[in-house]
Amino acid sequence: MSALDSSIICAFLEADGQPVSGDRLAKDLGVSRVAIWGRLEKLRAAGFIFTASPRKGYILKEVPQVLHPTLLDAHSRRLKVSLPIEYLESVDSTNSEAERQLANGREAPFIVLAQSQTAGRGRLGRKWHSTDKGNIYLSLALRPFILPERLKPFTLWMGLAICRYIEDTLGIKLGLKWPNDILSPDGKKIAGILTEARLDADTVRDLIFGLGLNISPQQDFPADLKSIASSLAQASGQHLDVNALTAGIVKNVFTSWEEFKEDRWAHLFKEYWARYDILTGKVVTIQLRGEPVTGMVEGIDEVGSLRIKTSDGKIVLISSGEVTLRS
Numbered sequence: 487m488s489a490l491d492s493s494i495i496c497a498f499l500e501a502d503g504q505p506v507s508g509d510r511l512a513k514d515l516g517v518s519r520v521a522i523w524g525r526l527e528k529l530r531a532a533g534f535i536f537t538a539s540p541r542k543g544y545i546l547k548e549v550p551q552v553l554h555p556t557l558l559d560a561h562s563r564r565l566k567v568s569l570p571i572e573y574l575e576s577v578d579s580t581n582s583e584a585e586r587q588l589a590n591g592r593e594a595p596f597i598v599l600a601q602s603q604t605a606g607r608g609r610l611g612r613k614w615h616s617t618d619k620g621n622i623y624l625s626l627a628l629r630p631f632i633l634p635e636r637l638k639p640f641t642l643w644m645g646l647a648i649c650r651y652i653e654d655t656l657g658i659k660l661g662l663k664w665p666n667d668i669l670s671p672d673g674k675k676i677a678g679i680l681t682e683a684r685l686d687a688d689t690v691r692d693l694i695f696g697l698g699l700n701i702s703p704q705q706d707f708p709a710d711l712k713s714i715a716s717s718l719a720q721a722s723g724q725h726l727d728v729n730a731l732t733a734g735i736v737k738n739v740f741t742s743w744e745e746f747k748e749d750r751w752a753h754l755f756k757e758y759w760a761r762y763d764i765l766t767g768k769v770v771t772i773q774l775r776g777e778p779v780t781g782m783v784e785g786i787d788e789v790g791s792l793r794i795k796t797s798d799g800k801i802v803l804i805s806s807g808e809v810t811l812r813s
Contacts, residue, residue, distance in 0.1 A: 488556065490515065491525055495534070495560040498546035505542035532556070552619040553601050553728055561733035569740050570596040578605040580625035581680060581696040587627065588684075588692045594629040595743075597736055606698060607680055620702030621717070622732050626739050628693040630747060634683070637690060638805065639790035641666050641681045643751050644695060646758035647742035648677070648735070655734060658722050661764035664783075664792050664809060668699075669764060674716035676700050695739065701728050752788075759786055765809065770794070772807040779804065780812065 493515055497506055508526075512519045526536055526544065533550035534557075549557055555573045562571065577583050580598040582605070588594060601619040642665050649660045649668060660676060661669045668677035677699040684692035703719035719726050745751045765783040772779045772794065781796040792804040 488525070490517065490521075491529060491556045492559040492563065494522070494525055494529070495546075495556055496563055498544075499560055499564060501546070503545065505539040505545050507543035510543070529556070549727070549729070551728065553599070553732060557729040558599075558732055561730045562736065565733050565737050567733060567737045567740075569736065571736065572596060572598045574598070574600040576600060576602045576604060579603055579607050579696075580623050581607060581682060581694050584625040584627040584694045584696075585682070585684075585692070588629070588694075592627075594627050594692075595740065596627050597740075598625045598627065599623070599732070599736075607696075618700070618702050618705055620704075620728050622697065622699040622701060622728070622735060624697050624732070624736065624739070626695040626743065628695070628743065630690050630693050632690050632747070633688065634685060634690055637681075637683060637693070639755065639788075640746060641679055641695075642759075642786070642790040643746055643755060644681075644739065644742055645679055646755070646762055647738065647745075648697070648699075649762040650758055651734065651738040652718070655731075656718065656722055656724065656726070658718065660721075660762065662759075662762045664763070664765055664786070665790070665806070670716040670721040672716070672721070673764075674714055674721075676716055676718060676721065695743070697735070697739065699735065701726055701731060755788075755790075756786075765792070765811075769812040771810045771812055772804050773810070774804075774807050779807075 494511060497511055508519055508522050512522045530536060532554065534546065535548035536544045537547050539545055558573065574583070577600045580600050580603065584598045600623045602617050603623050606623060645662045645666060645668060649662055653659050659671060663669055666679040667675055670676050677697060680696040682694045683690050700715065700717035701719060702717055705715070705717055707715050766785050767783065769780065769782050779794055779796065779802055781794040781802065784793040784795050784801065786792055787803060794802045794804055796802060
């Protein structure tokens with residue numbers, strides 16, 4: 487990725503469809519007019535479409551419809567995202583790559599972001615289908631050095647914060663299926679979260695927050711997923727800019743982590759849960775290591791454990807498990 491290319495695209499994004507003078511660009515960026523022309527030609531070859539406006543300059547008409555490092559960087563700069571982003575066209579798993587980089591001593595925090603994954607992972611060892619280049623596959627790598635018990639509500643908080651961001655940005659009210667599935671308004675899965683931690687004595691040394699978020703309207707879901715999975719574009723009926731949305735998600739994810747780390751999340755936790763939870767009042771079965779538990783969901787406690795009222799009237803607190811809705 488060229489810093490000059492990113493600066494050029496930034497100027498066009500800020501112009502919001504209005505002409506940008508090549509001479510002005512050259513002066514502002516401290517390069518020649520010929521250099522600007524050359525960079526525009528290379529950007530055209532990468533999928534950007536510019537049209538000439540006589541005596542006024544150039545207009546950016548179209549941008550790539552898949553993740554593009556230059557466009558992503560331009561959007562990130564406009565949002566003042568300072569977090570380092572490791573961009574990869576393909577990787578086995580962004581969580582696995584983040585884990586490797588942490589193990590090799592890379593300074594945290596940072597983001598690993600990929601166009602596609604060859605071995606994307608979900609909870610409980612499941613595969614996360616992630617070949618479509620119009621979606622978001624990212625991992626936030628952290629070295630928090632906090633007590634493990636503090637992490638109990640972390641995944642739930644992050645999922646709720648993403649739901650809030652999507653509603654504020656796109657006007658789509660998603661739902662959170664405890665503890666880590668984000669669903670479309672018609673109940674289909676749009677996103678999944680995988681949080682992984684490495685402990686050192688009694689401290690969380692490494693923490694990786696992974697997110698797979700379906701965006702593209704044309705998904706290549708396998709046959710067994712077509713009836714249960716969806717995307718933001720399908721749910722909203724809107725054309726979505728994956729690069730702009732990814733930059734916003736990166737900022738939201740890191741901001742939400744900082745709120746969690748600094749204990750600025752608790753006053754919003756139950757408010758967000760009340761808005762985006764889809765389970766309260768429904769009968770579920772939760773698969774545990776021992777016997778499954780069946781009962782009605784009665785919300786969560788202060789650290790995000792699910793409150794289940796069983797048929798004999800007892801309240802059981804569930805901190806982890808696989809939830810199945812009962813008819």
